[in-house]
Amino acid sequence: MSENKEKMITVYIMGKAYEVPFGLTIMKAMEYAGYRFIRGSGCRAGFCGACATVYRNKGEYKFQTALACQATAEDGMYLAQLPFVPANRKEYDIAMINPEKNVLSEYYPEINRCVSCNTCTKSCPQELDVMYYIQAAIRGDYGEVSKLSFDCIQCGLCAARCPAEITHYHVAQLARRIYGKYHLQIPEHLLKRIEDIDAGKFDNEIGKLKKMGMKELKEEYTSRTIEKIQRGEVTQ
Amino acid sequence: MKIPYFPGCTLKATAKSFEVSGIAVGKELGIEFVEMPRWNCCGTVYSLATDDLMHQLAPVRNLAVVESDMEENRVVSFCSMCYNTLRQANNLVINDPEKLKTINEFMDTEKDYRGGVEPLHLLQVLGEVGTKEMEKRVKKPLTGLKLVPYYGCTLVRPEDVSIDDPRDPSIMEEIMKAMGADIIDIEYKTECCGSYQTITNRDAVVERTRKIIESAREAGGDVIILSCPLCDFNLEDRQREVREKYHGFIEMPVLYFTQLMALAMGLEDKAGFEGNQIDPRPLLEERGLLEG
Amino acid sequence: MELKIGYDDKNLALMKEVEEISGQPVMLCYQCGKCSSSCPMADDMDYLPNQVMKFIQIGATEKILEGNTPWICAECFNCTVECPKGIDIAAVMEALRLSILRKNIDVLRIESIAEEEIEDLPPIALVAAMRKLTG
Ligand code: FES
Numbered sequence: 001m002s003e004n005k006e007k008m009i010t011v012y013i014m015g016k017a018y019e020v021p022f023g024l025t026i027m028k029a030m031e032y033a034g035y036r037f038i039r040g041s042g043c044r045a046g047f048c049g050a051c052a053t054v055y056r057n058k059g060e061y062k063f064q065t066a067l068a069c070q071a072t073a074e075d076g077m078y079l080a081q082l083p084f085v086p087a088n089r090k091e092y093d094i095a096m097i098n099p100e101k102n103v104l105s106e107y108y109p110e111i112n113r114c115v116s117c118n119t120c121t122k123s124c125p126q127e128l129d130v131m132y133y134i135q136a137a138i139r140g141d142y143g144e145v146s147k148l149s150f151d152c153i154q155c156g157l158c159a160a161r162c163p164a165e166i167t168h169y170h171v172a173q174l175a176r177r178i179y180g181k182y183h184l185q186i187p188e189h190l191l192k193r194i195e196d197i198d199a200g201k202f203d204n205e206i207g208k209l210k211k212m213g214m215k216e217l218k219e220e221y222t223s224r225t226i227e228k229i230q231r232g233e234v235t236q
Numbered sequence: 237m238k239i240p241y242f243p244g245c246t247l248k249a250t251a252k253s254f255e256v257s258g259i260a261v262g263k264e265l266g267i268e269f270v271e272m273p274r275w276n277c278c279g280t281v282y283s284l285a286t287d288d289l290m291h292q293l294a295p296v297r298n299l300a301v302v303e304s305d306m307e308e309n310r311v312v313s314f315c316s317m318c319y320n321t322l323r324q325a326n327n328l329v330i331n332d333p334e335k336l337k338t339i340n341e342f343m344d345t346e347k348d349y350r351g352g353v354e355p356l357h358l359l360q361v362l363g364e365v366g367t368k369e370m371e372k373r374v375k376k377p378l379t380g381l382k383l384v385p386y387y388g389c390t391l392v393r394p395e396d397v398s399i400d401d402p403r404d405p406s407i408m409e410e411i412m413k414a415m416g417a418d419i420i421d422i423e424y425k426t427e428c429c430g431s432y433q434t435i436t437n438r439d440a441v442v443e444r445t446r447k448i449i450e451s452a453r454e455a456g457g458d459v460i461i462l463s464c465p466l467c468d469f470n471l472e473d474r475q476r477e478v479r480e481k482y483h484g485f486i487e488m489p490v491l492y493f494t495q496l497m498a499l500a501m502g503l504e505d506k507a508g509f510e511g512n513q514i515d516p517r518p519l520l521e522e523r524g525l526l527e528g
Numbered sequence: 529m530e531l532k533i534g535y536d537d538k539n540l541a542l543m544k545e546v547e548e549i550s551g552q553p554v555m556l557c558y559q560c561g562k563c564s565s566s567c568p569m570a571d572d573m574d575y576l577p578n579q580v581m582k583f584i585q586i587g588a589t590e591k592i593l594e595g596n597t598p599w600i601c602a603e604c605f606n607c608t609v610e611c612p613k614g615i616d617i618a619a620v621m622e623a624l625r626l627s628i629l630r631k632n633i634d635v636l637r638i639e640s641i642a643e644e645e646i647e648d649l650p651p652i653a654l655v656a657a658m659r660k661l662t663g
Contacts, residue, residue, distance in 0.1 A: 244652070245651040245652065245655070246650045246651050246652040249650065249651050250650040250651070251650065277651070277655055279655065279659060280652050280655045280656045280659065281603060281655075281656045281659050281660055282603075283622070283659070284550065284603070284616065284618055284619040284622035284623075285549045285550070285619070285622055285623060285626055286548070286549060286550065286551040287548070287549060288549075288626070291659060315652070317652055317656070389603075389604040389605060389606075393604065393605035393606070393608070393609055394605045394608055394609060394616075394618075395609055402609065427568050427604075427606075428568040428569070428602055428604035428606070430568070430569070430602055431602035431603065431604065431653075431656060432602065432653050432656035432657040432660060432661075433569070433600065433602045433657075434649075434653055435636065435641060435645075435649065435653060435654070435657045436599070436635075436636055436657060436661060437569075437572060437600060440569060440571070440572045440600070443571075444568065465650050465652055466650060466652045466653055466656070469649070469650050469652075469653060473648065
């Protein structure tokens with residue numbers, strides 16, 4: 001560990017060489033080199049999808065893709081951050097949708113341009129079967145799209161790499177929304193909880209939280225107990 | 237007989253009755269269609285450009301899956317366009333190892349395709365069973381029903397992928413004769429329905445639909461039978477527009493040939509007539525082939 | 529009909545491009561007209577397939593690209609089967625389409641297809657049209 005700390009590596013950020021300590025994530029390596037993330041960073045924990053990045057390893061021809069907050073910077077990496085993917089996203093009212101029709105093709109007809117090149121799947125840092133969920137979208141199979149895309153964090157790398165200009169992650173999100181609203185059963189315990197909320201059962205506790213200062217809140221958060229919920233059981 | 241089955245997008249979407257009836261008919265004849273564990277759209281139209289390998293990835297990827305995941309050497313599709321695209325792409329890569337090599341560089345989740353899969357159409361597989369075997373399964377012969385087989389383009393052209401005589405195919409006729417039906421031949425039997433021009437040149441397609449249906453009507457036909465979901469869309473769904481444009485135009489039911497095979501074999505619950513744009517049931521009831 | 533013929537750099541380039549993409553010997557066409565007589569979409573074409581072949585041969589490429597022929601073609605392969613010289617005319621049409629589509633021009637504007645229309649269309653129609661008419 002202490003040896004590693006001393007060890008420095010060279011990375012190339014937008015073409016310029018920087019010495020950074022070994023063992024940092026790409027994001028931290030760039031920050032070490034003096035870059036500040038105003039966009040393209042969020043949770044720093046691999047959940048928000050804000051930090052899509054493209055890089056290339058020394059001696060290789062291939063572009064690689066990753067989440068900058070997750071992938072470790074290696075010696076000789078060529079780095080560049082993607083600030084944003086200007087992807088096509090449709091506005092819709094989920095309540096107005098006819099789930100019997102293929103709404104995915106209707107709102108995102110360009111999915112039919114897929115050539116099955118598999119570039120999206122290769123670029124996905126979540127290792128999803130992106131190509132196969134777009135294929136399922138073409139035939140309007142909401143369940144299959146939802147299943148295959150469930151772990152998508154919407155980083156946009158698939159869309160940035162797609163030769164057919166498809167915005168996979170927005171298609172998948174629409175599919176999951178339709179599937180959730182029209183095809184899945186509404187969980188009873190959720191209905192019960194909503195009822196409780198509407199009846200004001202938690203007003204008191206929320207009120208207390210709202211009045212707390214930052215320090216108190218933090219303490220409350222770290223000392224919280226996590227309830228174990230049995231399947232189908234409603235905890236009070 | 238067990239055979240790998242490539243469904244294609246449309247059989248899972250707007251042409252479900254084709255899939256359901258085809259699988260039921262196959263089962264009755266001792267054929268089990270084993271759906272591929274994973275598959276993608278075949279591309280539907282074959283790319284004719286010598287330098288456009290990107291559009292060959294889709295069909296070849298499917299063939300690679302049959303070869304590597306299923307370890308089989310044949311695959312059948314019911315849809316004529318899927319058959320055509322898979323077959324033409326297969327011919328391309330078998331005859332051009334250089335191109336196959338380049339395409340294989342994009343097969344990262346499959347093993348390299350070696351060209352060992354023969355794409356077939358459902359009609360060919362049924363042909364292997366033979367009409368004698370089929371006749372034995374007929375419970376309700378389609379007596380007196382005058383069928384007009386429509387092959388369209390992709391089963392018979394280009395010539396090197398034709399499943400039958402490219403100018404005068406008869407495989408569908410033979411099968412339906414075995415079902416007890418009468419066959420009516422029309423000159424448009426292997427002529428194009430207008431295909432995807434249905435989006436960009438709708439009027440031209442509506443006009444073709446009118447010509448084809450009218451010629452079938454004049455020849456005394458009752459029902460058009462076919463095996464392509466795009467032909468079906470153009471010849472069936474577009475009839476509504478023909479009727480709006482031409483007074484006196486009489487609609488004609490358009491069915492997948494497997495729907496009528498299912499009926500003849502006593503599997504009418506698998507025929508899926510309720511899904512047809514132009515309801516064939518009144519006609520079939522009138523002919524005593526369906527209970528009212 | 530006003531017809532600009534003769535070879536200049538521009539139409540020579542297109543002729544070469546079409547021959548390369550299609551892999552077809554366009555010059556072999558001797559105008560028998562069987563392609564056009566067998567073409568189911570001929571009624572809707574500005575120029576018949578055999579005229580298009582002639583236009584390529586004589587360098588009247590502007591005429592072809594003004595007309596709708598390659599965009600009306602539905603790739604039914606009648607012309608290809610009928611051609612006594614063995615020219616795959618469907619492939620020539622494909623090459624003409626690609627000479628435009630490869631410039632990042634979409635002939636079918638996807639955004640212009642009405643949503644209600646897409647609801648009814650089978651996937652097979654959408655995939656085919658997008659493969660043949662968008663770049
Ligand atoms: S910053 Fe949220 S996923 Fe990387």
